[in-house]
Amino acid sequence: MAGEINYAELKKGGFMKQKQKGFGSLRLKVIGGNLTAENIRVISEVAEKYGRGYVHMTSRQGVEIPFINVEQLAEVKEALLKGGVETGVCGPRVRTVTACQGSEICPSGCIDTYTLAKELDERYFGRELPHKFKFGVTGCMNNCLKAEENDVGIKGGMEITYNEEPCFSCGVCVKVCRTGALSMEDGKVVLDASKCNHCGRCVKSCPADAWVGTPGYIVSFGGTFGNFIYQGEELLPIIGDKETLFRVTDAAIEYFEENAKPSERFRKTLERLGIDGLKEKVRKAYEGGEE
Amino acid sequence: MAAEVIEFDEQVDITDVVCPITFVKAKVAIDELEDGQVIAVRMNDGEPVQNVPRSIKEEGHQILKLADNEDGTYTLYVRKVEEA
Ligand code: SF4
Ligand code: SF4
Ligand code: SF4
Numbered sequence: 001m002a003g004e005i006n007y008a009e010l011k012k013g014g015f016m017k018q019k020q021k022g023f024g025s026l027r028l029k030v031i032g033g034n035l036t037a038e039n040i041r042v043i044s045e046v047a048e049k050y051g052r053g054y055v056h057m058t059s060r061q062g063v064e065i066p067f068i069n070v071e072q073l074a075e076v077k078e079a080l081l082k083g084g085v086e087t088g089v090c091g092p093r094v095r096t097v098t099a100c101q102g103s104e105i106c107p108s109g110c111i112d113t114y115t116l117a118k119e120l121d122e123r124y125f126g127r128e129l130p131h132k133f134k135f136g137v138t139g140c141m142n143n144c145l146k147a148e149e150n151d152v153g154i155k156g157g158m159e160i161t162y163n164e165e166p167c168f169s170c171g172v173c174v175k176v177c178r179t180g181a182l183s184m185e186d187g188k189v190v191l192d193a194s195k196c197n198h199c200g201r202c203v204k205s206c207p208a209d210a211w212v213g214t215p216g217y218i219v220s221f222g223g224t225f226g227n228f229i230y231q232g233e234e235l236l237p238i239i240g241d242k243e244t245l246f247r248v249t250d251a252a253i254e255y256f257e258e259n260a261k262p263s264e265r266f267r268k269t270l271e272r273l274g275i276d277g278l279k280e281k282v283r284k285a286y287e288g289g290e291e
Numbered sequence: 292m293a294a295e296v297i298e299f300d301e302q303v304d305i306t307d308v309v310c311p312i313t314f315v316k317a318k319v320a321i322d323e324l325e326d327g328q329v330i331a332v333r334m335n336d337g338e339p340v341q342n343v344p345r346s347i348k349e350e351g352h353q354i355l356k357l358a359d360n361e362d363g364t365y366t367l368y369v370r371k372v373e374e375a
Binding site: 170176178206 | 340341344348349353354355356357365367
């Protein structure tokens, strides 16, 4: 292919072919939606010098610089790298891990989403698979980051326990629970665990700290939100620790790798084979993983 | 639940505003209290009653009771806690 541009190779580096000949939109690597001031500065300089002076924000917290001349691509990448900015990926591999601000910033947050997004990124980013694969991390049931639209979505929640002693029957938790899991009987709160969705609102609002919450991860599998729309499914109980979480995410990716046809999205694989195979695999991983 | 009576020093009605002004209005009223005074905050069912108690807790004030007025509104009794 002498003299021709290998777009498949280019795409790995996040260079999206543009309508305008010889130009592409360069996708940058953003983890969990955060960029430092230095990152932004260099992106701004590059957009001015090599692009058309603007950037485009993607729906998955990515940033693209349109109108990069393909001949200047290497130079542009080098300039970006000086400001700590790497290029993103496209094509059949693990994509940008998205995240909301999570418990470090947001009062509603149950889990530290940004740290988890970085860890997932280190573990999986760019890994070659039969098709693209998306992770999204959202800090709580408010779901600002739309966990279920990802191939694997992770949502923060809480496992809760009630201590009678500090409870002074103020009634706040019964009212804030949106699933009707709580009721007041003789001045004590009664939990119907089957209705609890682990949102943690009772914990966050109890003035006496009578509710104790342990943060956990609620994982959904096989979501997609493109040509074809499907809400990822929860196949496991809430997960209390990261080792288990990573065993489960490893298992999901492995399952996809082993079972998907080339160019088949996770959801399509699950539709073709049924959900039970994946269910069994992640269940094993959840229960201890030792095979 | 027995309808116990809670004594209060001031009251504020936030049923005429929507989130996030509900909390702002309550906060302004609490700010005007002396340390230890109790305020009755009347709020609407739905979002206000789900969010305002928690926001007040996060500000460090002491929540005493949430009473159902049985007219689609609730009254939250709050004791002001001056920041240490
Ligand atoms: S999902 Fe929850 S933690 Fe994340 S930004 Fe939204 S409200 Fe905050
Ligand atoms: S965690 Fe959420 S759903 Fe469960 S009892 Fe508490 S408020 Fe209700
Ligand atoms: S919010 Fe806390 S103190 Fe009030 S009724 Fe519920 S558990 Fe008891």
